[in-house]
Amino acid sequence: MEDKQYMDYIHANAQKSNHVVTLVWAFAVGGVICCIGQAFIDLFTVILPNWDKAKVASLVSMTMIFLGSFFTAIGVYDKLGSKAGGGSIVPITGFANSVVSPAMEFNKEGIVLGMMAKMFVVAGPIIVAGTVSSVVSGVIYWIIGLFN
């Protein structure tokens, strides 16, 4: 009985420390990726002075997506992801990873029904959620505009 209690104690503590470790990893990796994004914002603002803020933001997203895709393709991003968890999923590079990773994996099942279809396994829900919110918020703003 005592042994069992001891094992439970060890187990509970191990889980707790694992939990904390994953949080530290997620924080550190997510923070670093955001700093890389900030560096691109600063860089593009300087080298493209006549671009407005929204266009720079879009270009930064595309650059980060390129980097996320590239590091997924060479196999680095998924290795990082096994440590970083949320730190590699939530940044826009994680969105790129969620497109490229299944695209590469299902490529062997054919270009059309394998790669092209399966690349939306994770991206699909995001596109749907994004499009629906886009229409709903657009209609809300349009109706508000009618009364102003």
Place this chain on the structure above:
Amino acid sequence: MEIFLGYVKAFAIGGLVCMIAQIFINKTKMTSARILVMFLLLGVFLELIGVFKYIENFAGAGITVPITGFGSTIVKGAKEGAKIGLFEAVTYGFRNMAGGLTAAIFFGFFFALIFRSHSKKA
């Protein structure tokens, strides 16, 4: 010094957002698709209630590089379009997604053609 402080803020808020995601992953075993949709909708919500721009002014890339930034640009587009007319109101949000989606789909296609999968299942 001010630029350096900007990076500290981006690191702190970006890290915090990812850490919150990790808490959800640890506690609920949510998959990455659910996490991404949840944070996208969080960005949409924060932009709709007008809080996002304050966080963005403070944290810069710390909130725009996570998928919350994607949600926010969608609503920004919808808001801009709504000033012109109903057609623009329902389409300009997607227009703001266009850059990111184009990049993701194009690079996804391109890299899947030239690189082999590294997954152990293959």
